[in-house]
Amino acid sequence: MGKSYKEITNELQDFIVNQKIFFVATATATSRINLSPKGLDTLRIISPKKILWLNLTGSGNETAAHLTTDGRITLMFCSFEGKPLILRLYGKGRVIHPWEEQWGEFIILFPAFPGARQIIQVDVDLVTTSCGFGVPLFEFKGNRDNLIQWTRKKGENGIRTYWKEKNAKSIDGIPTPFFDDSFLVPKRKEEATSHES
Numbered sequence: 001m002g003k004s005y006k007e008i009t010n011e012l013q014d015f016i017v018n019q020k021i022f023f024v025a026t027a028t029a030t031s032r033i034n035l036s037p038k039g040l041d042t043l044r045i046i047s048p049k050k051i052l053w054l055n056l057t058g059s060g061n062e063t064a065a066h067l068t069t070d071g072r073i074t075l076m077f078c079s080f081e082g083k084p085l086i087l088r089l090y091g092k093g094r095v096i097h098p099w100e101e102q103w104g105e106f107i108i109l110f111p112a113f114p115g116a117r118q119i120i121q122v123d124v125d126l127v128t129t130s131c132g133f134g135v136p137l138f139e140f141k142g143n144r145d146n147l148i149q150w151t152r153k154k155g156e157n158g159i160r161t162y163w164k165e166k167n168a169k170s171i172d173g174i175p176t177p178f179f180d181d182s183f184l185v186p187k188r189k190e191e192a193t194s195h196e197s
Contacts, residue, residue, distance in 0.1 A: 023036065024038055034063060049125075051121070079135065088128045096119040114159075
């Protein structure tokens with residue numbers, strides 16, 4: 001029943017964009033395996049072999065730490081409604097930071113979520129599907145807004161401080177160097193322009 005593909009077909013793309021939740025798994029050769037559920041409107045299919053995922057602020061930063069060290073990443077989608085199907089995207093991921101040139105090119109593809117800290121680019125090298133017959137049926141009732149409200153309440157300075165305190169290392173002590181002191185200093189381009197004028 002399982003099938004393998006070299007890229008995301010049109011049919012599989014339709015399946016992906018209709019899912020309300022997906023799962024991200026990463027690890028290094030010696031770390032714990034991290035597996036996280038993701039929701040909201042944070043995923044974009046750029047091409048049959050390229051995915052972008054907007055990484056919002058969370059209690060940890062395992063994915064970014066692992067990708068800096070290893071690069072391997074798997075995304076899984078499974079249908080909780082309608083026809084059963086499990087789809088996995090395997091590939092190499094890299095982290096795009098707000099100060100990098102590509103950030104400006106990609107961030108406009110997503111809603112203006114507060115607390116957006118990174119964009120994860122995934123270069124897909126294998127796509128697999130399986131039956132999903134054992135996945136239970138669930139009814140989607142809506143997205144939670146807890147993360148958005150929490151981020152807005154903290155404010156930009158509060159979020160940057162939170163990044164430094166909570167997101168600087170993985171649970172195994174792997175550093176995420178993009179949240180060192182140097183990141184807390186630069187302002188956004190529009191902020192710098194307004195202060196100079």
